[in-house]
Amino acid sequence: MGYQKEKIRLHIRNRHRNRYNFEELITTCPELAPFVKLNTYNDKTIDFADNKAVIMLNRALLKHYYGITYWNIPKNYLCPPIPGRADYIHYIADLLGKSNNERIPTGNNIKCLDIGIGTNCVYPIIGNKEYGWSFIGSDIDPISINSAKKIIELNPSLHKKIELRLQHNINDIGSVHK
Numbered sequence: 001m002g003y004q005k006e007k008i009r010l011h012i013r014n015r016h017r018n019r020y021n022f023e024e025l026i027t028t029c030p031e032l033a034p035f036v037k038l039n040t041y042n043d044k045t046i047d048f049a050d051n052k053a054v055i056m057l058n059r060a061l062l063k064h065y066y067g068i069t070y071w072n073i074p075k076n077y078l079c080p081p082i083p084g085r086a087d088y089i090h091y092i093a094d095l096l097g098k099s100n101n102e103r104i105p106t107g108n109n110i111k112c113l114d115i116g117i118g119t120n121c122v123y124p125i126i127g128n129k130e131y132g133w134s135f136i137g138s139d140i141d142p143i144s145i146n147s148a149k150k151i152i153e154l155n156p157s158l159h160k161k162i163e164l165r166l167q168h169n170i171n172d173i174g175s176v177h178k
Helices: 022-028 029-035 051-066 080-100 124-130 142-153
Strands: 111-115 134-139 162-166
Touching: 022 029, 022 051, 029 051, 051 080, 051 124, 080 124, 111 124, 124 134, 124 162, 134 142, 142 162
Parallel strands: 111 134, 134 162
Antiparallel strands: none
16 A cells, blocks of 8 residues: 555545545446546545546535535536535634534534635535535626536535525725625
């Protein structure tokens, strides 16, 4: 084995601490199979320089771990690494817990603001699935809002849990308008 079995730098609650189980991911998302290859250590992996492979891996991870049946992003938009984004959410949860008698607050009464939600809607997906939080996602880009809207619309589990707001004035980041 050429790699660590556990990614110890990731948060302890991060579902992605172990190496990718490509057999499980392919079972969940068969479209991933053509992108999986053996590396020089004879381990299964994908070509992380291939944007299509990374997008497909994200789809598989979101479907397998978070129950997201539809996820896509427009061409030439950011394709975030899911494990790293999950880490941010878990560390935010820890910070919220510090001011809540060391108990991480859960449920939709916790409303988060994602400034710059982007096309991918990843932080709200993970925050909602891990902790039940609700989100308002804002962005200055109509393409981003429309892409995130489609992700929400095509995943009934996200309905009424993520609101989107287009920020019309690029200089007024503190105010979000419907």
